[in-house]
Amino acid sequence: MTYCVGIEVDEGLVFAADTRTNASLDDVRVHRKLHEFEFPGQAVFVLMAAGNLATTQLLVSRLRRDAEEQRPESLVGYRYLFEVAEYVGRVLVDSQVKSNTPEHGHDGVNTQATLILGGQVGNERPGLYMIYPLGNAIAASPETPFLQIGESKYGKPILDRIIRSHTRLDDAARTAVVSLDSTVRSNLSVGLPFDLVLLRAGDLHITQRMRLAADSPLYADIHGNWSRRLEQAVAALPRFPWESGDHDQRS
């Protein structure tokens, strides 16, 4: 499976993705699910994908080719991000094998993929879209400042509680790492290393990129620090009525 989260705050965009893919429990590999497309001074995009790996690899190859050959339809051919999302949606639909049904002699393997696309075109404000297998898309908004694909449930509560439009970009990135870390603990099919990318509004290039592996000191630091602080937070929660007078006994 997969877990990817994209966050849109006033300062810019955060993208975080795990790297584990599995055909089954005994066929687990590491594949990059976060892809960068930089056109310095012009536009910058980050694409994250959940779903069929053949589909998403074909999609990314086609997007790169279209841009490199400066085809009429390409990542650099549009003035608005929503148009880029429409274009990527069309390429996604074309990249999903359709003849995967029993009538075609196949076993109905799911070739669909779902995407998160974010970035900035020229002077437009940065934006964040979720693109569905049908090619249509929805945008993040101040009320819904993050989008998730894949195994999204375990990592959602922390995002719900923390992420607001005014959250600082680096704090949003830290929250994304915690959200991924929570998911890794609970679902075997989501795994380290994590890819993390920050796009500061107006930069028109990747502001920061980082890969967090299980043995990287920063990851261990975040992981341990978070667990400790959660324990403290639980211990400091309000007492139940029957605990009155019990305070002195607590260490």
Add this chain to the structure above:
Amino acid sequence: MTYCVGIEVDEGLVFAADTRTNASLDDVRVHRKLHEFEFPGQAVFVLMAAGNLATTQLLVSRLRRDAEEQRPESLVGYRYLFEVAEYVGRVLVDSQVKSNTPEHGHDGVNTQATLILGGQVGNERPGLYMIYPLGNAIAASPETPFLQIGESKYGKPILDRIIRSHTRLDDAARTAVVSLDSTVRSNLSVGLPFDLVLLRAGDLHITQRMRLAADSPLYADIHGNWSRRLEQAVAALPRFPWESGDHDQRS
């Protein structure tokens, strides 16, 4: 839907359940999903149920009748908790309507239910079981000190991080409330009020019971306190390498 969690720590057992049931999004009601069975000085049980409401109500009615009439098979007829779990499993299987298939002229409504049963029989250690629709059961253990039924994913990370066998009973209860609160925020089909029950090992009766409603001051206090502390915890996480020298700028 439903979300219930049972926790087994050295000091005893915690049970927490929401109370929302829905036939569809426009047919939402409040029903108790946590049921107490006290036989003071002899045994005490708590049962939580997720799944078909008709099934679980029939099950609970039958369990109460069997105990009241002192039938050969009843909650007070066994020396070991695993035998009680077997008995409850049999009653569960009998309470699930089987003629719900198209062949019987029905539309295949799911009449299954899944249970969490915990309690203590005489001097035996308290125990906690998950009982499946087939009537078979698994027990909690020091390595897996909590069991969840229903919409379990949103509330799992906090339990994974906090609950250990040595966790204090009241802290386990606070964690359960946070786990439910996280789920309510993310899934409309899980709702307040919450039922919370504590069984201290050896008590052989309900040690504490509490209903937490949206407007109860303790709930508001836990909810607000938790959100605040999570924000502080995120803000206090280790900095990224590119933030060095940035410390002074933070409020």
